[in-house]
Amino acid sequence: NLSTKLQKTLRDLRGEGRISERHIEASMREIRMALLESDVHFTVVKDFVSRVKEKALGQEVLGDLMPGQQVIKVVRDELTNLLGKETIDLKMSKVPPSVILLVGLQGSGKTTSTGKLAMWLRNQKHQPVLVSTDVYRPAAIEQLSIVAGEIDIPVYREDGRDPVQLATQALQHARDMGFDVLLVDTAGRLHIDMELMEELERITSAVNPTETLLVADAMTGQDAVNSAREFNQRLDLSGVILTKMDGDTRGGAALSIKAVSGRPIKFIGVGEKYDALEVFHPERMANRILG
Amino acid sequence: GTADSPITESQLEDLENILIGADIGVETSLAILERVREETRGRKVLSGAQVRRMIRDQIGVILQASQEVDPGTRSTTRPRVVFVVGVNGVGKTTTVGKLAHLFKQEGEEVLVCAADTFRAAAAEQLAIWAERTGADIVQQGAGADPSAVLFDAMAAARARKKDVLVVDTAGRLHTKTHLMEEVQKMQRIAAREVEGAPHEVYWVLDATTGQNGLNQAREFFKTIGITGVVVAKLDGTAKGGIVIAIARELKIPIRYVGIGEQAEDLIPFSAEAFVDSLDL
Numbered sequence: 182n183l184s185t186k187l188q189k190t191l192r193d194l195r196g197e198g199r200i201s202e203r204h205i206e207a208s209m210r211e212i213r214m215a216l217l218e219s220d221v222h223f224t225v226v227k228d229f230v231s232r233v234k235e236k237a238l239g240q241e242v243l244g245d246l247m248p249g250q251q252v253i254k255v256v257r258d259e260l261t262n263l264l265g266k267e268t269i270d271l272k273m274s275k276v277p278p279s280v281i282l283l284v285g286l287q288g289s290g291k292t293t294s295t296g297k298l299a300m301w302l303r304n305q306k307h308q309p310v311l312v313s314t315d316v317y318r319p320a321a322i323e324q325l326s327i328v329a330g331e332i333d334i335p336v337y338r339e340d341g342r343d344p345v346q347l348a349t350q351a352l353q354h355a356r357d358m359g360f361d362v363l364l365v366d367t368a369g370r371l372h373i374d375m376e377l378m379e380e381l382e383r384i385t386s387a388v389n390p391t392e393t394l395l396v397a398d399a400m401t402g403q404d405a406v407n408s409a410r411e412f413n414q415r416l417d418l419s420g421v422i423l424t425k426m427d428g429d430t431r432g433g434a435a436l437s438i439k440a441v442s443g444r445p446i447k448f449i450g451v452g453e454k455y456d457a458l459e460v461f462h463p464e465r466m467a468n469r470i471l472g
Numbered sequence: 473g474t475a476d477s478p479i480t481e482s483q484l485e486d487l488e489n490i491l492i493g494a495d496i497g498v499e500t501s502l503a504i505l506e507r508v509r510e511e512t513r514g515r516k517v518l519s520g521a522q523v524r525r526m527i528r529d530q531i532g533v534i535l536q537a538s539q540e541v542d543p544g545t546r547s548t549t550r551p552r553v554v555f556v557v558g559v560n561g562v563g564k565t566t567t568v569g570k571l572a573h574l575f576k577q578e579g580e581e582v583l584v585c586a587a588d589t590f591r592a593a594a595a596e597q598l599a600i601w602a603e604r605t606g607a608d609i610v611q612q613g614a615g616a617d618p619s620a621v622l623f624d625a626m627a628a629a630r631a632r633k634k635d636v637l638v639v640d641t642a643g644r645l646h647t648k649t650h651l652m653e654e655v656q657k658m659q660r661i662a663a664r665e666v667e668g669a670p671h672e673v674y675w676v677l678d679a680t681t682g683q684n685g686l687n688q689a690r691e692f693f694k695t696i697g698i699t700g701v702v703v704a705k706l707d708g709t710a711k712g713g714i715v716i717a718i719a720r721e722l723k724i725p726i727r728y729v730g731i732g733e734q735a736e737d738l739i740p741f742s743a744e745a746f747v748d749s750l751d752l
């Protein structure tokens with residue numbers, strides 16, 4: 182792994198006083214390789230490596246730490262900082278109900294995450310209600326209704342085929358019935374589908390969400406920057422849920438998404454069941470990305 | 473400079489970024505560029521256009537090698553049994569629907585099996601695809617044993633004299649041993665019920681997947697065997713370059729490419745078209 186590679190690259194440094202340019206170049210190559218293998222986008226890697234290089238260069242070789250350990254500490258700390266130093270709560274509106282909008286590419290885990298977030302909110306003593314605005318995917322609305330049934334959380338369902346109208350009616354229903362959070366599940370879409378991205382903008386204008394969460398698959402590769410950038414520019418995301426973290430993907434998409442959007446990763450999905458949602462821990466993610 | 477002025481180190485870096493940006497992966501990208509550097513050593517200086525051509529050719533060779541492993545002639549056994557497998561959310565159920573449409577158009581009688589008994593509304597989703605494509609469907613209630621549904625579907629396919637049975641399976645992470653064993657059990661059942669079944673095991677890859685795609689392919693290949701890859705969601709901006717690493721290592725042919733969410737959005741894989749799409 183990167184830690185052992187850096188130890189090897191820098192083991193002859195012990196006799197010297199400072200981490201020199203020559204040693205840094207070799208280390209930076211190892212770090213770049215490790216991050217690319219973890220799926221961090223190559224432009225994000227370039228920026229990251231230059232920041233780390235700046236921090237590591239000229240550092241005195243500390244007496245108690247091996248030089249390799251010292252550099253890996255700089256890398257780990259920098260990565261943790263970039264991923265978000267603190268865990269961030271869900272923002273609620275002053276006047277209920279709050280609206281949370283879940284968006285993202287096809288198959289990323291939005292519908293499942295809607296259920297997970299609803300359970301989470303109920304455990305935090307909220308009264309959530311769900312609505313699906315996915316009028317495209319076969320049995321999507323049925324899927325969310327079944328999810329709601331499985332976790333015993335109310336779902337608003339109406340015969341309409343207009344996503345904006347469905348969301349608007351659900352919000353009114355939430356107000357009338359005294360729910361304090363409305364979770365809006367949306368259809369998966371490509372960030373390059375102009376019509377569907379505009380639809381999201383219209384849903385946003387209609388229901389004014391306090392949270393617009395990008396639901397992204399942790400195994401996404403270099404494309405993560407493209408979708409994250411576009412969703413963020415269009416909708417002004419408030420946060421990210423990174424799903425399928427129970428697999429063995431290194432999850433470099435986390436850094437790519439954070440770097441390009443600046444939005445905090447709030448949760449990770451760690452399984453298919455509705456209790457499989459965890460708060461995001463940047464230092465754990467940093468270790469995972471570093472392999 | 474122009475396309476025929478000698479390639480510079482900076483241009484080589486740009487090419488490396490295009491390869492990496494396409495999810496081809498560091499190891500494969502470096503191997504490709506190393507071959508380029510070998511060719512240029514002691515030879516005349518190469519232009520940017522020549523190097524790009526060299527890279528495209530190398531990728532083409534890798535892809536062709538895995539395509540030639542198996543020309544993909546269809547089994548003539550009735551029913552032909554096709555399993556569709558892969559991790560969560562990649563596009564399996566939609567691909568089953570598209571395959572049903574494709575086979576129907578080719579004049580076949582199609583039966584689909586809703587063997588995903590776990591995920592909410594999985595059978596309902598497939599039922600809509602069956603209706604859309606004129607295929608029959610065998611499904612049971614939620615929570616049923618997938619092997620039991622498969623067994624029923626195999627019997628129905630034989631009884632109704634279907635040409636092909638396409639089996640939709642639940643999404644499963646390759647790291648979940650018990651879920652991989654579930655598909656192995658389904659394979660044994662299929663083999664007992666119809667000679668040579670499953671005749672095809674199509675593994676679906678989401679084109680947005682990065683290096684983890686190689687881990688997935690390795691595990692599915694080792695545990696279940698894969699006769700063909702389907703790359704879904706290539707209508708997005710992702711290039712799906714991990715298939716090159718997969719082809720290089722596992723030599724599995726890529727059969728189809730998914731380019732949208734409708735029944736007709738499945739086309740045969742073309743190595744040439746794929747290489748062109750990399751914009752090298």
Ligand SMILES: Nc1nc2c(ncn2[C@@H]2O[C@H](COP(=O)(O)OP(=O)(O)OP(=O)(O)O)[C@@H](O)[C@H]2O)c(=O)[nH]1
Nearest residue numbers: 287288289290291292293369425450451452560561
């Ligand atoms: N292992 C695992 N599977 C997950 C996780 N989150 C979602 N899934 C699975 O991923 C698949 C897709 O989930 P959905 O919730 O249907 O995804 P979606 O984004 O709503 O899909 P579209 O609406 O078609 O865009 C399902 O099989 C889910 O069970 C997770 O954290 N871990």
Ligand SMILES: Nc1nc2c(ncn2[C@@H]2O[C@H](COP(=O)(O)OP(=O)(O)OP(=O)(O)O)[C@@H](O)[C@H]2O)c(=O)[nH]1
Nearest residue numbers: 287288560561562563564565566643705730731732
């Ligand atoms: N744009 C695009 N979307 C696709 C393609 N193939 C599938 N999808 C979409 O991806 C999402 C997931 O597709 P599914 O067929 O449900 O995926 P799955 O692998 O069966 O998912 P699970 O059964 O939950 O594991 C749906 O929204 C599909 O419409 C494709 O080629 N292009």
Ligand SMILES: [Mg+2]
Nearest residue numbers: 291292321369
């Ligand atoms: Mg959904």
Ligand SMILES: [Mg+2]
Nearest residue numbers: 564565588594
């Ligand atoms: Mg499915």
